[in-house]
Amino acid sequence: xxxxxxxxxxxxxxxxxxxxxxxxxxxxMGGLAERLGVRSPSLYxxxxxxxxxTRGIAALALAEAAAAVGTATQGRAGRxxxxxxxxAFRDFVLTHPGRYAATIGVEPAGPNxxxxxxxxxxxxxxxxxxxxxxxxxxxxxxxxxxLRSFLHGFATLQSANAFQWSADVDESFEWLIALLDRGLRSxxxxx
Amino acid sequence: xxxxxxxxxxxxxxxxxxxxxxxxxxxxMGGLAERLGVRSPSLYxxxxxxxxxTRGIAALALAEAAAAVGTATQGRAGRxxxxxxxxAFRDFVLTHPGRYAATIGVEPAGPNxxxxxxxxxxxxxxxxxxxxxxxxxxxxxxxxxxLRSFLHGFATLQSANAFQWSADVDESFEWLIALLDRGLRSxxxxx
DNA sequence: ACGGTTGGCTAATGGCGTTAGGTTAGAGCT
DNA sequence: AGCTCTAACCTAACGCCATTAGCCAACCGT
Numbered sequence: 168x169x170x171x172x173x174x175x176x177x178x179x180x181x182x183x184x185x186x187x188x189x190x191x192x193x194x195x196m197g198g199l200a201e202r203l204g205v206r207s208p209s210l211y212x213x214x215x216x217x218x219x220x221t222r223g224i225a226a227l228a229l230a231e232a233a234a235a236v237g238t239a240t241q242g243r244a245g246r247x248x249x250x251x252x253x254x255a256f257r258d259f260v261l262t263h264p265g266r267y268a269a270t271i272g273v274e275p276a277g278p279n280x281x282x283x284x285x286x287x288x289x290x291x292x293x294x295x296x297x298x299x300x301x302x303x304x305x306x307x308x309x310x311x312x313x314l315r316s317f318l319h320g321f322a323t324l325q326s327a328n329a330f331q332w333s334a335d336v337d338e339s340f341e342w343l344i345a346l347l348d349r350g351l352r353s354x355x356x357x358x
Numbered sequence: 359x360x361x362x363x364x365x366x367x368x369x370x371x372x373x374x375x376x377x378x379x380x381x382x383x384x385x386x387m388g389g390l391a392e393r394l395g396v397r398s399p400s401l402y403x404x405x406x407x408x409x410x411x412t413r414g415i416a417a418l419a420l421a422e423a424a425a426a427v428g429t430a431t432q433g434r435a436g437r438x439x440x441x442x443x444x445x446a447f448r449d450f451v452l453t454h455p456g457r458y459a460a461t462i463g464v465e466p467a468g469p470n471x472x473x474x475x476x477x478x479x480x481x482x483x484x485x486x487x488x489x490x491x492x493x494x495x496x497x498x499x500x501x502x503x504x505l506r507s508f509l510h511g512f513a514t515l516q517s518a519n520a521f522q523w524s525a526d527v528d529e530s531f532e533w534l535i536a537l538l539d540r541g542l543r544s545x546x547x548x549x
Numbered sequence: 550a551c552g553g554t555t556g557g558c559t560a561a562t563g564g565c566g567t568t569a570g571g572t573t574a575g576a577g578c579t
Numbered sequence: 580a581g582c583t584c585t586a587a588c589c590t591a592a593c594g595c596c597a598t599t600a601g602c603c604a605a606c607c608g609t
Contacts, residue, residue, distance in 0.1 A: 206590085207566080217567090316507075320506070334500060342497065361557065364557095399597095560601090568591105568592085572589075575584105578581105578584105
C-alpha cells in the first residue's frame with residue numbers, strides 16, 4: 168500500500184481548504200482525514216491536536232491576508248491605498264471564510280508563535296496604508312485599531328449574512344471606505 | 359423528589375449565563391444541565407436541540423443589547439448619543455461575551471423568528487442615534503452598516519484580546535468614536 | 550381523591566477527538 | 580543489492596457529547 172506522504176504544511180493547507188467549504192465549526196478531523204485519503208489518527212503524526220490544526224490554519228490565513236493586502240496596496244497611496252487594502256481584505260475573508268474564522272479566538276502562545284508574527288505582518292500591511300495619511304505618530308495605533316475593527320466587522324458580518332436588508336452591500340462598503348478616508352484625513356481635529 | 363421547575367426562558371437564561379463564563383463554544387448540554395441540577399436529556403423538554411438553545415440565547419442577547427443601547431441614548435443627541443450607544447454596546451459585549459458570540463452565525467428562519475425581530479430592535483436603537491445626524495435617507499442603511507461594523511469589529515476584537523499592543527484600548531475606542539462622529543457629520547461630502 | 554399533563558429520570562446510540570500500540574513503506578547507508 | 584531504522588500509516592479502544600426512546604413521578608384541575 169503506497170503512502171500518502173503528508174507533512175504538517177499539507178495537512179494545514181487541506182484543513183484550511185476544507186474549513187472554507189464546510190465552515191470552521193464544521194471542520195472535523197475525520198472529514199479532513201477522509202479528504203486526504205487517510206484515517207483520522209494518522210493526522211496526529213503531523214498535528215498535535217485539532218486546536219493545533221486550527222492554530223496552523225489561523226497563522227496561514229493571517230499570512231495570506233497580509234500578503235493580499237500588501238500586494239494590493241503596492242504603488243498606491245492615500246485613498247487609493249485604503250480602498251485597495253479594504254477590498255483585498257474583504258475579498259480574502261469572503262473567499263476564505265473558514266480560514267479567516269479560525270483566526271478569531273486564537274491567542275498567540277508567545278512572541279515567537281507563528282500566529283503572533285503573522286498577525287504583526289497583517290498589521291504592517293495596514294500600517295503601510297496609514298503612512299500616506301498624515302496621522303500623528305501617537306495616533307497610529309488608534310487608527311490601526313479603527314481600520315482593523317472596520318474591516319473585520321464589515322467582512323465578518325457580511326460573511327455571516329448579517330446584512331440582509333434592502334441596500335446594496337458593495338455600495339455600503341464604498342460608503343464606509345469614504346467615511347474612513349474622510350476620518351483619517353482629518354485626525355486630531357476634534358477633541 | 360421535588361422538581362426543578364424549569365421552562366424554556368429559565369433554560370435559555372442559564373445557558374446565556376454559562377456561555378458568558380465558559381465561552382460560546384464551551385457551552386455544553388451536560389454542563390448546562392449540571393448547572394441547573396438536572397440531567398442533560400431533561401433539557402430537551404424545554405429546548406429542541408443545542409442549536410435551538412443557541413438561537414434562544416442569540417435572541418435574548420440581541421434584545422438585551424438593543425435595550426442597553428436604547429436606554430443609554432435616551433435624551434441624548436449627536437455625538438453624545440453616538441458615544442453613549444457605542445459604550446453601551448461595547449460594555450454589553452465585554453460583559454456578556456458568550457451571549458453575544460451566539461448571535462454571530464445564526465440565521466433567522468423567517469420574518470417572525472425572534473432572532474429577526476430582536477435584530478431589528480437593535481437596528482432601531484442604532485437608527486435612533488443616526489436621527490440626530492443629518493444623514494441622507496438614501497444613506498441611512500450605509501451609515502447603519504458602518505456603525506454596526508465598527509462596533510461589532512471593535513468589541514469582538516477586544517473581547518478576543520486581539521489588541522495586545524501598547525496603546526490604551528479605551529483611548530482607541532474614544533478615538534474611533536471621534537472618527538465616526540466626524541464622518542457622520544459630513545456625509546456625501548466626498549464623491 | 551383522581552386522571553391527565555408535564556418534567557424529570559435511566560438506558561442506549563452514534564459521532565467525535567484522542568491515545569496506545571503494532572506494522573510496514575521507504576529513505577539512507579554500506 | 581541488501582540492511583537498518585525512522586516515521587507514516589494502521590486498527591482497536593476510551594471517553595465525552597448530543598440526541599432519542601421509553602418509563603415514572605410530581606403537579607393541576609376537577
